[in-house]
Amino acid sequence: MTDENFPTEMSAIIKKEKQPGLELTNWPVPRNLGPQEVLVNVKRASICGTDLHIYKWDQWSAAHMEPPLVVGHEMGGEIVAVGSDVHHLKIGDHVSVETHITCGHCMQCLTGNGHICENVKILGVHVDGTYASYVKIPALNAIPMPKNMPWEVLSIMEPFGNAVHTVFAEDISGKSVLITGAGPIGLMAIAVAKAIGAGPIITTDISEYRLDFAKKMGADLVLNPKETDVINEILTYTDGEGVEAVLEMSGAEPAIHQGFEVVQPGGHVALLGLPQNNVSLNLTDWVIFKAIRIYGITGRRMFETWFRARKLLQTNRVNLKPLITHSFKLSEFEKGFDLLMKGKAVKVTLIPED
Amino acid sequence: MTDENFPTEMSAIIKKEKQPGLELTNWPVPRNLGPQEVLVNVKRASICGTDLHIYKWDQWSAAHMEPPLVVGHEMGGEIVAVGSDVHHLKIGDHVSVETHITCGHCMQCLTGNGHICENVKILGVHVDGTYASYVKIPALNAIPMPKNMPWEVLSIMEPFGNAVHTVFAEDISGKSVLITGAGPIGLMAIAVAKAIGAGPIITTDISEYRLDFAKKMGADLVLNPKETDVINEILTYTDGEGVEAVLEMSGAEPAIHQGFEVVQPGGHVALLGLPQNNVSLNLTDWVIFKAIRIYGITGRRMFETWFRARKLLQTNRVNLKPLITHSFKLSEFEKGFDLLMKGKAVKVTLIPED
């Protein structure tokens, strides 16, 4: 890496103080690549729900972040420099990014569970993130992608990985599935479920805006719990059988309860949505007598999920483009955050201008 | 079956009225074997916790039973007559009994999940049971056993199957395990866990009487939550790691919470004990961020569990005899029920005298 090739400063969105809000600022371009790091020129960064929490500076953010810091963790970009020990990636490669920077030597990392690394650091939370023209990441976290894939699709592969991870908790091809919550990951899960031949695919959400997208992505039946008795509707639709799989994407207790009510005996529930409080469960009737399996899902399997996600896109089994509803210049990030907070966008990508 | 070979009457313990208590009475020996049924001469019947509920006539019993009915479902006995279409069993075979009488044609039965048959009938609950000299059961429910195995061991294979089913929720050989609850099934689970090389094996219970048995069956560490901080003790014992597997056998909310607290990220929890009320769970921290798996366990896999259970006994990998603490004549059944209600016995077997 010859530092003279890069500007010394760039635009970046940072959390400056321990308080709500984000701010566009000049920030030094990362220097001093470690031997196993790469420098990526960010082409597109995408806004995640977590970034909204960081914007609002909620309890979780306050507990985990030490400002000042460049935020953002979703990204598609091009490698512009590689560390001295990096031989499997090269300048010019197009990459997406795995957000979890793992230690590589804890029990979890050593047994195929890097996604729950005991010493994980998260891009844009613990180290400088992707809302900038350049970002420095470990080479392992830079996932090479085909050059014919659009930058904006690369920028949303991280949450897509969450969706893939959840859908593949078990093999649901040829099985019925309920997806509770049609946020970005829920909508992506619908697309994956459709692509792998799950069906019927039922989706619930309290937003009609999102339910419209759910239909577009392939849901066979969409239900709004505000307007209908979800449990009855699902039982009717499935001839009283319920569903073989539930993918919980909302974190909402009523949705969780509905999922456990309608999952068939012998089925499974994959939990991705994060409830803010304890959830009361009827373990006897919902779990034990039904002999179901429950999976806690977090992050992406490193890197099985990425290989599968990439192949689903490469072979055109899944099309994520309809979910990218808006794109803005990095400097106009407030517009994107505003739309998302109002529930008027699915995925918003930001375009660095440097 | 030539009916004249059998007496017309036998002693049996029945639930006579919809009220507490059981009663010894004369009862007709079952007649009119169906083509796929067998008649078994009961050599030993064993008392289950469910039978205590039936004795007390609790809410569950009142909802499920229609007296009068012979109770009891655990048994070791000898086949004395076979139906016209039964060719794989013969008179003289020694058998244990699977309690769940399945329909054979519901979705669960058709997909390897007979243990959660939608139309299940339970011996001694819905049809005449094993606390008698003779019992009529479907041939499929009569599991042939080696003739050199004692009757009393045959009589406790049904709950042993529950233990085997729970231990084998995942492969825990060479893994650490916590078993919460050292009732009969918990104690059997310790023996199985030991036999398959799980370790260390930690067990919790609030009864010192049971914890003594836990040690005998192979637990490496026993803890009484009444006297110690179970979570701290387990974390200390495991160098802060927690355990890779939790087998929940108590149904008690505090034990369930302790299990979820100490299960390692990436581990699993198998739930067998039946909580009486909803349980409040921290799904976010205990399940999702730890990426664990939860298994609801009920009954025995029909009949994979039986094959494994039988082989573990046949090859002397597991010895259940220490758990049979008392045996009484059928007519003295009150003694056995009394000891069990007082927590002064593990397994009590009853000996029909006809």
Add this chain to the structure above:
Amino acid sequence: MTDENFPTEMSAIIKKEKQPGLELTNWPVPRNLGPQEVLVNVKRASICGTDLHIYKWDQWSAAHMEPPLVVGHEMGGEIVAVGSDVHHLKIGDHVSVETHITCGHCMQCLTGNGHICENVKILGVHVDGTYASYVKIPALNAIPMPKNMPWEVLSIMEPFGNAVHTVFAEDISGKSVLITGAGPIGLMAIAVAKAIGAGPIITTDISEYRLDFAKKMGADLVLNPKETDVINEILTYTDGEGVEAVLEMSGAEPAIHQGFEVVQPGGHVALLGLPQNNVSLNLTDWVIFKAIRIYGITGRRMFETWFRARKLLQTNRVNLKPLITHSFKLSEFEKGFDLLMKGKAVKVTLIPED
């Protein structure tokens, strides 16, 4: 069942003598339903490769069949009578048929492996089959299907089940796959692989006629080993990676070798095609050093495969109709056999006329 409702005779295709050929004849309509049997009015029967072997009276047929016997085992039909103990099916139900009549009590049947029952009898091989207007089968073997599904599709669900069973040996959604052999089951496997998001899907066959169908069913690349170096082509197409899964449908040693050559380390090979002779394998380089898994596939999982197969059709994830290239009256069966022997048809269905 009131016998007077049915004719006493019907047209049927039988193997009359221990020699080549089949013959249309009058045959008694089955009588005396057992308590767990059903009588089915055959609407469509489909010709299987096995039936060609029976026609030719090859070594396998000579070893397994005792003429005279109605042949044929694939079928879609309507239930016209049910045995006294059959309560989950009723007259008028549309059904497809599972060919393997299992004993229900051998170790395999008792452990979820009914498809390899030790005492299996095969419809149209050991007992009277489906090339007739009526066939008597165990109720368990009659798989109820939605009434809006065409008879001809019902008639090919049995081989479709073979395809589903093979594809689901492991979860190949989002993975690359080679299918060697594009006979009927291979072609169905392409459709399933496509429906569950496997990709790329590569198919080999020595028949251009079949390769055309392979493309129609969704193969991304088709290769004829007679005309091209299959191994090189696959490695080139996959950037040197090979494929993650191989589904072997040909039984031909060269195809098997090609499969093992191109399967990736860590991948798997599912074997369905039946080689006539021993196959020489480089276990060291192909299996052990590549750490692959091999699955022997036979029949259909009873009945998990059927549930999945039905749902894939019901939800329109798979369309089998293009594979039914010809249909003839039962009396014109020779035309169908002729086309199949010449390799000029995929699936041929026969229509009983009684």
Add this chain to the structure above:
Amino acid sequence: MTDENFPTEMSAIIKKEKQPGLELTNWPVPRNLGPQEVLVNVKRASICGTDLHIYKWDQWSAAHMEPPLVVGHEMGGEIVAVGSDVHHLKIGDHVSVETHITCGHCMQCLTGNGHICENVKILGVHVDGTYASYVKIPALNAIPMPKNMPWEVLSIMEPFGNAVHTVFAEDISGKSVLITGAGPIGLMAIAVAKAIGAGPIITTDISEYRLDFAKKMGADLVLNPKETDVINEILTYTDGEGVEAVLEMSGAEPAIHQGFEVVQPGGHVALLGLPQNNVSLNLTDWVIFKAIRIYGITGRRMFETWFRARKLLQTNRVNLKPLITHSFKLSEFEKGFDLLMKGKAVKVTLIPED
């Protein structure tokens, strides 16, 4: 690492030329630790069958090695220096060693299959090995072990890992198993199978010396194919059932054939032994109609196998000491090689004297 703490020279056994034989020589102590490497003081090194091939300079050795090089890859030792980026290990730690030095970035490494890394380097084959007083290895390859475990046991954990990997191909607790080949890994596999409650355990070998050890390690039945009809004996012993699992440790075609003959329908075969030539298999009868699964096993899962192996030893479920039949000073290595070539030893450990 302060180099002055170590001698500059040490005794080492090297392959000096491209020809048979090994030689004791003075060799420089490794210097210039990379940031993620450690230097280990070898306390015990153990001789592997591969080392015999290297000694003899067979075809495989000639194809893979570039002398001069320190040979040996099994070892127990103490860390005496750590690279600048190594924080999870420290000087004084006792370690065993994983032989496969992986690239960390190929598809296999990235998907939990590091044991089949596409760019693997093997200690003592491609880089300087363990037959010396000091060896430099990547920190990841140094597996920390409890300090109360003897050095000689640490030195044989690598082949023990092969045994653990093979036994755990599927969960065989409570299942019957045949282990063909009672070399060191086969004998360790017996111990593991015993420890996890598999049974009965049957072992075949053509060496009575080894069969005696097989009995000591827990085999229920040992058979010498030179003296008995192995297939008949096994079928008789298992009441005609055969075995549910076969662990192939010999690489000998007759043993492989015997394994496939006696494996039960629905069972599995794990292949570890490396046949020198292609093996002829009856895929139709042995694999497809029996619906078995075959696993190619190589190396150790990195690092799930190590965690399990360590726990089995730590909790005293397995005792490997009886297998260490001889120990010699490093300078007397020829004695150990001689015994092993004559089949008069199981595991021989070497003690560096520097």
